[in-house]
Structure formats: structure tokens, C-alpha cells
Amino acid sequence: xxxxxxxxxxxxxxxxxxxxxxxxxxxxxxxxxxxxxxxxxxxxxxxxxxxxxxxxxxxxxxxxxxxxxxxxxxxxxxxxxxxxxxxxxxxxx
Amino acid sequence: xxxxxxxxxxxxxxxxxxxxxxxxxxxxxxxxxxxxxxxxxxxxxxxxxxxxxxxxxxxxxxxxxxxxxxxxxxxxxxxxxxxxxxxxxxxxxxxxxxxxxxxxxxxxxxxxxxxxxxxxxxxxxxxxxxxxxxxxxxxxxxxxxxxxxxxxxxxxxxx
Numbered sequence: 001x002x003x004x005x006x007x008x009x010x011x012x013x014x015x016x017x018x019x020x021x022x023x024x025x026x027x028x029x030x031x032x033x034x035x036x037x038x039x040x041x042x043x044x045x046x047x048x049x050x051x052x053x054x055x056x057x058x059x060x061x062x063x064x065x066x067x068x069x070x071x072x073x074x075x076x077x078x079x080x081x082x083x084x085x086x087x088x089x090x091x092x093x
Numbered sequence: 094x095x096x097x098x099x100x101x102x103x104x105x106x107x108x109x110x111x112x113x114x115x116x117x118x119x120x121x122x123x124x125x126x127x128x129x130x131x132x133x134x135x136x137x138x139x140x141x142x143x144x145x146x147x148x149x150x151x152x153x154x155x156x157x158x159x160x161x162x163x164x165x166x167x168x169x170x171x172x173x174x175x176x177x178x179x180x181x182x183x184x185x186x187x188x189x190x191x192x193x194x195x196x197x198x199x200x201x202x203x204x205x206x207x208x209x210x211x212x213x214x215x216x217x218x219x220x221x222x223x224x225x226x227x228x229x230x231x232x233x234x235x236x237x238x239x240x241x242x243x244x245x246x247x248x249x250x251x252x
Binding site for chain 2: 012019070077
């Protein structure tokens, strides 16, 4: 499973998301995933099963065929965990 | 994370890089102050400040990452000298245009010299910013020294 975390530049927010999601999925005992941080511009045309991005990037992701996960508070592990696990389960189901 | 030296948040935030209770009337002013701190600590060239503002205008206010907290930054090629951080609190919150997390009264700006050196600090930021008790103390700190006390509190909790 390929999870893309997005932000404007690929240095801050997308990295924060990657670190937190990695923690969450490891705690769940998952191993068959790859998390790749991207900046919005470079991501266009890349393949991902799940795309995770800040809430106000929604309008940039309309064309994506991936499952989209939008996060309000990017340091809230509870919110991130809930939303990413729901997306992962929808992939597996 | 490879052999590259990781910057620790608790080292990066020091007497040179924290500024309590700054007066700003717009997000531009707030970002300028946070950027000036990076310039004065010799972490970035002055053009980095404009790059941060340009990024926010172009890509939207998503850098407001949590309620009341913004993490402005630009790219290494925008004039980064070395990886570092600045922490600025505002007397009056300003609006960035983020529907979820406005208004902002805490700015944690950073300069990343590459994609690796700031990763440990980002992990620490995630723990630091999600600690409501510490954020309350950050918001009520009236001087740079009081702000540094909060960083020391965090260092004790985090180690």
C-alpha cells in the first residue's frame, strides 16, 4: 500500500504527517506500506492508494483517484489515527 | 536517518531564537518577525522571509497546522544557511485565512538545509505542539525567559 503525504513544499507538514502515520501503523503491527512525502507540484501524476493532506488542500485533490484523507489538526495523533485507519480498512475491505 | 547530524528542537530554541509577546497586526507582519529571528540567528538570508510569505500566498494558509499555531517555512534554496527554528508568540492573534485553525498566536518558523536534518526536531514539534498544558504556558509566557522555561519543561518531559 502506498500512502502519499502532501503539503506545499514537501519539507514540513508532509514530513510531520509521515512521521505520525508511520507511528500509528507500526503500533497497529502493519508492515506492508510505504509512506512518501511529496510537495503538491511533484505529486501530480504519481500513483498512491491513499493521499493524506491538510484540510485546506482539498480543492487541489479533486482529480485524484486515491482515497483522500484530510486532516484538520496536523499534530493531533488521535484525529490522524482515526482517519488513516478508516482509509486503510477501506482499502483492505 | 543516516549519519547526518540531527538538530534537536530543545537546542534550536534558545535565547537567540525565541521571542515572547510580539505585536503584529497581520499574518505578514507575524511571519516577518519570525523570519527576522532566523536572520538574526544567522540561520537564513533575509530573502528567506519573502519566500515564506510568497509560499503562504501561493499555496494557501495550510501552514496553520493546529488551532492557533502556524509553522511557516520555505525551501533550502530560498536562502537557508543552516537548519534551525524560531518560536514567536503574539500579543494579539492574527488571521491567516485558515478556516479550521485561525486565529494564530504561536509561530514556529523553520529553515531546513535539506530533507533530513530537521526530522528529529519535527518529531519533537509534534509532541510539543500537541501538549495542551505546554501550549497554555507558551501563550501566557510574558518574557523570552519564561518562554525558555517552557522549552526546558518540555525537554524534561520528552527525555
